[in-house]
Amino acid sequence: MNVKRPQVAVLQHRLLHYRLGLFEQLRLACEARGLDLHLIHGDATPNEAVRKDTGTLPWATQIKNRVWNIGGRDLLWQPFRNEVRGFDLVVLMQESRLLSNYPWLFGWGPKATRVGYWGHGRNFQSDAPDGWRERWKGKLLTSVDWWFAYTDMTASILTQAGFPSSRVTVLNNAIDNRSFEADLASVPDDEVRSLRASIGAADGACVGLYCGSLYPDKRLELMIDACEKVVAKHPGFRMVVIGDGPSRPLLEGVMNKPWFHWAGAQRGRQKAAWFRASQLFLNPGLVGLHILDSFVAGVPMITTRDAKHSPEVAYLRDGVNGLVTDGTADAYAAAVQALVEEPARREALATQAKADAGHYTLDAMVERFADGLAACVVAPRKR
Structure with missing residues (x-):
């Protein structure tokens, strides 16, 4: 007698290229647990298409999003209902602009289908954390059967809202760092010494590094002001900035100073070489997934407690x-x-950061995700 395997769908409004590895591995992990995983995604909005950050998977189902731009904000409807007919679990992204989520959150979906949420818990970069949008999002936190939380920080938000911790799977959001590890290992010591010499860093001198996009939430002005104070006491200190973005003009005032070097956007081995040449990761603003670069390279990060961090800042343990x-x-x-x-x-700090890199891997995230999906499909409906 054939037993029907539970059918699980994960929704994405668009398929980001850095998530391809996650879904490939998650599909196999679900299969090992007796689940059939379906990935359903739309395409980028016109505002998002310029980023060129989407990918494809041959086994995923692509649907056509309906998009309205109202007051500069994209609102989307994803017509996925027919694609998940008879499914045991549908996992939605926690985004207020996804209008197609609301029938499921309000309990208008099929009674036998469990509904999960995957997200941050709140918008950590909101300029109005007490505004109506965040209050609306908060009211819907408990409207699902299961939560797939980015980090422990998201889990705390959920339990404070009254959502049962037994129905929260903390994923510890991660990406595949194996290529970065390989790039770091490929850079010989002679090349590191040459790179340090090119910026005037003496043997034993401390080099600070910033790596990421350049935009206001990164607090580049604070970083520059702080570096000026450090150099006043330690003239041998050097600061390297990797990245580009709209806030690059803030760097123009220090471009010609001997302690500063802008390397521009770097990837792969070139990026890894600068990490090998550095001792500190200076990031006073928003901390997100790039904290894993800090851990993998063993270059401890320094940030500020009042910046608009993403949930991954939970990985950083002060001191x-x-x-x-x-x-x-x-x-x-x-x-x-x-x-x-x-x-x-x-x-x-560097030794512990490197040790902690082993806790926040894509493989570990996949196992947690698959375990949570398997637990949800056999749990009683909560809503």
Whole structure:
């Protein structure tokens, strides 16, 4: 007698290229647990298409999103109802602009189909955290049967809202770092010494690194002000910035200073070489998934506690694998100076950061995700 395998669908409004590995592995992990995974996605909106950040999977189902731009904000409807007819579980992305989510959140979907949410819990970059949009999002937190939370920070938001912790799977959001690990290992010590010499970094001198897009939430002005204070006490300190973006003009005032070097956008081995040449990751603004670069390379990160961080900041443990300071240039500079002056403490943070890299891997995320899907399909309906 053939037993029908549980059918699970994960919805994405568009398929991002950096998620391809996740879904390929998740499909296999679900199969091992007796689940059939279906990935359903739309396409990029006109505003998103310029980023050229989408990918394809031959086994995924692509649908045509309906998009309306109202007041500069995209609203989307994904016609996926027929694609999930008779399914045991549908996992939705937690995005208020996805109008097609609401019938399922309001309980108008098939009674036998469980509904899951995958998201942050709230918009960590909102300019109005107490505004109506965030209040609306908060009211819907408990409208699903299961939650797939990005990190422990999201899980805390859910339990505070009254959602049962037994129905929360903490994914510990990650990407595949194996190529970065290989790039780091491919850079010989001679090349590292040459790279450091090219920016005037003496043997034993501390080099700070910033790596990421350049935009206001990254607090580049604070970083520059703090570096000026560090250099005043430690003239041998050097600062390297990898990346580009709309806030690049903020760097023009220091472009010709001997302690500063802008490397532009770098990827692959070139990016890895700069990480090998650096001792500290200076990121006073928003921290997201790039914290995993810090861990994998063993270059401890310093950030500020009041920045508009993404949930992945939960991975940073102050004084253990990195530092968190008050959001002023003086406080930030003092933290950098302390690590410049205390190489043993700096090395201890680096060692722990590298050890923690093993906890936040794509493989581990896939296993948690698949375990949560398997638990949800056999759990009683909550709603």
